[in-house]
Amino acid sequence: MTQTLNKPKSSQDKVTVYHDRTWEQFKHIQKGLEGAPGVRLSFYEGEVEIFMPGQPHELFKTIIGSLLEAFFLHWRIRVIPTGSVTQEQEGVASAQADESYCFGSAKPIPDLSIEVIFTSGSATKLRRYQALGVPEVWLWEDGLFTLHRLGENGYTRIYKSQIPELAKLDFDLLTQCVLAGETDWLEAVLSFRDAISQG
Numbered sequence: 742m743t744q745t746l747n748k749p750k751s752s753q754d755k756v757t758v759y760h761d762r763t764w765e766q767f768k769h770i771q772k773g774l775e776g777a778p779g780v781r782l783s784f785y786e787g788e789v790e791i792f793m794p795g796q797p798h799e800l801f802k803t804i805i806g807s808l809l810e811a812f813f814l815h816w817r818i819r820v821i822p823t824g825s826v827t828q829e830q831e832g833v834a835s836a837q838a839d840e841s842y843c844f845g846s847a848k849p850i851p852d853l854s855i856e857v858i859f860t861s862g863s864a865t866k867l868r869r870y871q872a873l874g875v876p877e878v879w880l881w882e883d884g885l886f887t888l889h890r891l892g893e894n895g896y897t898r899i900y901k902s903q904i905p906e907l908a909k910l911d912f913d914l915l916t917q918c919v920l921a922g923e924t925d926w927l928e929a930v931l932s933f934r935d936a937i938s939q940g
Contacts, residue, residue, distance in 0.1 A: 753795020753796055753797060753798070754792065754793065754794055754795045754798055754859050754860060755792070755793040755795070756790060756791070756792050756793075756860055757790070757791045758788060758789070758790050758791075759788070759789040759790075759791075760787060760788055761787050762784075762787055762788070762789045763787070764784065764831075764832045764833075766789070767782075767784040767789050767835065770782065770789055770791070771835075774791070779793055779794065780792070780793055781793075781794070781825060781837040782827075782835065782837065783834075783835055783836045783837065783869060784834060784835040784836075785833075785834045785835075785836075785865070785868060785869040785872060786868075788865075794839075794857075795859075797859065798839075798857050798859055800922075800923065801857045801881060801919065801922075801923070802839040802840060802855075802857050803926075804918075804919050804922035804923070804926060804929060805839075805840060805855060805857070805881060805919055806822070806824075806840045807922070807926070807930050808915060808918055808919065808922070808929070808930060808933050809840070809842075810822070811930055811933055811934050811937070812907075812910060812933075812937060815934065815937050815938065816906075816909065816937075818844070818906045819844070819845060820842050820843070820844055820906070821842065821843040821844075821846070821847045822840070822841075822842055823841045823842060823843055823847075823851050824838075824840060824841065825837045825838060825839065825840075825841070826841060826851075828841070828849075828850055828851065828854070828873050828875065829873070830872055830873050830874070833872050833873075834869050834872035834873050836854070836866075836869050836870060836873060838851075838854035838855055838856055839855055839856050839857050840854075840855040841853060841854045841855065844904060844905075844906050850873055850874055850875055851875065852875075852876050852877065852904060853875075853876070853877045853878075853879065853902075853904060853907075854870055854875045854877075854878050854879075855878070855879045855880075855881065856878070856879070856880050856881070857881045857882075858880055858881065858882040859882075863880050863882060863887075866878075866880070867880075867889060867895075867896050870891075870896075871891060871895050871896060874891070875891065876890070876891050876903075876904075877889065877890055877891070877902065877903060877904055878891075878896065879902075881919070884916070884920055885916065886912055886915070886916055888900065888901070888902060888912075890903050900912075909937075909940070911936075911937075911940070914933065914936055914937075915933070918930070918932055918933040918936075
């Protein structure tokens with residue numbers, strides 16, 4: 742069964758979901774779409790999602806990445822930006838975040854995954870990341886960040902990153918600059934850099 746999700750017209754995202762698929766079927770789909778530009782795949786509990794992001798989605802993803810890179814450079818944080826690398830737990834789950842980062846050294850599963858959400862499905866994404874064992878997940882939805890930290894009983898909502906390297910990150914400032922970046926990327930990044938330099 743195939744289902745195309747309803748989404749805001751402004752998102753321009755294209756999402757197709759296949760239900761009742763095995764891991765082997767997912768791997769065949771993945772192989773068939775190998776090299777297709779702009780296509781992201783995920784798998785969890787028999788559900789295969791094929792996601793083709795629209796321009797607004799990619800705009801917010803890029804703004805968030807640019808601001809975080811400015812933060813990392815300012816504080817000289819050793820980070821491995823892993824972008825939309827495929828994160829997999831063989832036979833269980835697979836995901837490609839919008840942005841992801843490993844701190845200190847490269848790891849098969851990043852320390853932080855970030856998702857920009859225009860469509861519904863944040864709960865599904867969190868279950869998928871829980872199956873993968875991603876320690877921290879940030880969701881950007883409706884102009885706000887929600888942060889989630891993995892514990893023994895799944896994800897708990899947090900209001901400040903638990904990653905030591907991000908202890909100085911001001912989420913109010915970050916949110917303001919992400920929103921400003923929708924209309925002026927350069928001004929948003931420069932304002933963010935100025936603010937953290939003075940902080």
